[in-house]
Amino acid sequence: MEQSTRIKKEEIPFEKLEKVGVDKEFVSRMDQNELKDFLNGFRSQKLYTINATINDEQKRIPAKLRLKKEQDGSITVKVHPIQRLSIPEKYMGHTFSQEERNKLVAERNLGKTIELTGKDGKKDSYYLALDPKTNELIPLRTKNIKVPDKIKGATLSAEQKQKLARGEKVYLDKMTGRNGKQFGASLQVDAANRTINFSEFKQEKAQDKKMAKSKGVQMER
Numbered sequence: 001m002e003q004s005t006r007i008k009k010e011e012i013p014f015e016k017l018e019k020v021g022v023d024k025e026f027v028s029r030m031d032q033n034e035l036k037d038f039l040n041g042f043r044s045q046k047l048y049t050i051n052a053t054i055n056d057e058q059k060r061i062p063a064k065l066r067l068k069k070e071q072d073g074s075i076t077v078k079v080h081p082i083q084r085l086s087i088p089e090k091y092m093g094h095t096f097s098q099e100e101r102n103k104l105v106a107e108r109n110l111g112k113t114i115e116l117t118g119k120d121g122k123k124d125s126y127y128l129a130l131d132p133k134t135n136e137l138i139p140l141r142t143k144n145i146k147v148p149d150k151i152k153g154a155t156l157s158a159e160q161k162q163k164l165a166r167g168e169k170v171y172l173d174k175m176t177g178r179n180g181k182q183f184g185a186s187l188q189v190d191a192a193n194r195t196i197n198f199s200e201f202k203q204e205k206a207q208d209k210k211m212a213k214s215k216g217v218q219m220e221r
Helices: 013-018 024-029 030-041 098-105 158-164 206-214
Strands: 047-056 056-069 075-081 115-116 121-128 137-140 170-176 182-190 195-204
Touching: 013 075, 024 098, 030 056, 047 075, 047 137, 121 182, 158 170, 158 182
Parallel strands: none
Antiparallel strands: 047 056, 056 075, 115 121, 121 137, 170 182, 182 195
C-alpha cells in the first residue's frame, strides 16, 4: 500500500519544470524513497541542470529542485542553486557564536540542537547542517527524527541514544552490513538528508576475530 505524500505524483507541474529546463522524465529515474521525499516538498537529492539568468545572460547551472504546495492549492517549483559557503551572523532568530560558525564550516554539521524561530513565529528545537551539494543551511525539527533502539542490528545504549538525540556524534560497533560482515562507524543526525549519517567506517577484520579467540575473548556473533 502506497504511503500518502503532501503532493500527488499527478500534481507535479511538469510544465513549470520544463520552463526551468528540466526534462520531466527525471521523475521516472528517481528511486522510491527519493520520489517520496520530493513529493513531500523536500529538496531533491541530486543536482539538476536548469536555466538561469545571470547578469542578463542565459546560462545552465546545477541546482536542487523542490516542490511547494501554496495556500491556494497550486504547486510551484523552487530552485536551490549552489551557493558560496557563507555562514550568516543570524539565522532564524539565532545568532551564531564564532565556535558554532567554525563547527559548521569544518564539519558541515552543528553537532547539537538549537532553538530556532520558524516562519510561523513559533520557537522549536532544531538540528542544523549544511547541504553538502548546495552549501545551504538546512534546519530540521528534532521531533522529525526518532532515534531507534537498534541500528544495523547493534543495540544503542541509553547514553548513545541521548547523545544522538542531542545532535552529537557517537561511535557504534558490531553493526552488520548487507554482506553479513560486522563493522563500526560514527553516527550523527544529518539535518541536510533528514537521517542518521554514517562516517568513519571501521570494518571488523577476520584476523581480529581469530586473535580474539586465541586470547580467549568472547566475540559477538
